[in-house]
Amino acid sequence: MLKDNYNKCKKRMEKSLESLGRELTGIRTGKATTTILDGIKVDYYGNPTPLKQVASVSAPDPKLLVVQPWEKTVIPDIVKAIQKADLGLNPVTEANVIRIPIPPLNEERRKEMVKLVKKFGEDGKIAIRNIRRDIIEILKKGQKDSIISEDEYHQAQKNIQDITDEHIARVDEMIEDKEAELMEV
Numbered sequence: 001m002l003k004d005n006y007n008k009c010k011k012r013m014e015k016s017l018e019s020l021g022r023e024l025t026g027i028r029t030g031k032a033t034t035t036i037l038d039g040i041k042v043d044y045y046g047n048p049t050p051l052k053q054v055a056s057v058s059a060p061d062p063k064l065l066v067v068q069p070w071e072k073t074v075i076p077d078i079v080k081a082i083q084k085a086d087l088g089l090n091p092v093t094e095a096n097v098i099r100i101p102i103p104p105l106n107e108e109r110r111k112e113m114v115k116l117v118k119k120f121g122e123d124g125k126i127a128i129r130n131i132r133r134d135i136i137e138i139l140k141k142g143q144k145d146s147i148i149s150e151d152e153y154h155q156a157q158k159n160i161q162d163i164t165d166e167h168i169a170r171v172d173e174m175i176e177d178k179e180a181e182l183m184e185v
Contacts, residue, residue, distance in 0.1 A: 001142055002156050005135050009160055012131045013167040020124040020171060024178050027113055027120075032059040032102045036089075037067070042081045044074060051078065055098075065089075065100040072096055105182070113182050121175035125168055132164040 025035040034057045041048040042055075051057065055069040055078060067082075069075055075093055082091045082100065088109070092099045105113065136157060143153040 001147055002139075002152065002159075005138055005156070006159060006163065009131060009135045009163055013128050013163065016124055016127040016131065017167060017170055017174070019127075020120060020174060023120045024117065024174060027117060027178065027182070029105070029113075029181050029184075031062045032065050032100075034059055034065065036087060036102075037065065037082070037085075040081050040085050042074065043077050051081065054078070063102050065102065067091070067098040067100065068096065069098070110182050114179050117175055117178045117182065121171055124171045124174075128164060128167050128171065132160055135160050 022038075025033075026039050037051050037057055040051040042051055043049075044054050051067070054071070054074055055067045058066050058068075060066055067078060069078055075096075075098060078098055079091045079093060082089055082098075088103065089100050090103075092101070139148065139153055139156050139160070142148045143150060148156070
């Protein structure tokens with residue numbers, strides 16, 4: 001029972017870290033990266049479809065993204081979706097491609113982004129602590145039902161806390177890395 005709970009705890013906390021990682025890649029820094037557009041959905045024949053399923057996205061240089069749709073007719077929908085995503089990007093249509101210049105971030109915008117990064121980090125920590133609480137509740141029930149002894153319960157609680165501390169430290173590390181990336185001029 002204990003090993004299963006440790007594994008369940010680790011898996012759920014890893015998923016929280018993955019989720020945080022996805023949210024952080026969506027935050028724009030001053031450099032062009034195709035992951036900026038990952039969350040964009042395009043109205044494709046009436047269905048919201050991920051941008052990468054209707055076009056190829058590339059970053060030929062650090063200040064430019066290029067979107068090349070599979071069909072020319074979907075270009076206006078892609079432009080509209082990018083503008084609607086509120087990423088501070090202004091797509092430019094040229095023949096069969098969409099060029100998206102990546103403007104440098106000003107100091108005020110960088111600070112706003114850092115606040116957002118910190119909020120995501122705090123949300124990630126809360127999710128990890130909630131997982132810890134859930135697992136400890138399961139262990140309490142196991143002790144109450146005499147499935148595990150009191151000593152095993154206390155040792156398990158310590159182990160769960162160690163796992164939690166390790167994942168919280170990884171969240172802090174991810175946040176610090178993203179902050180450094182944002183503040184880099």
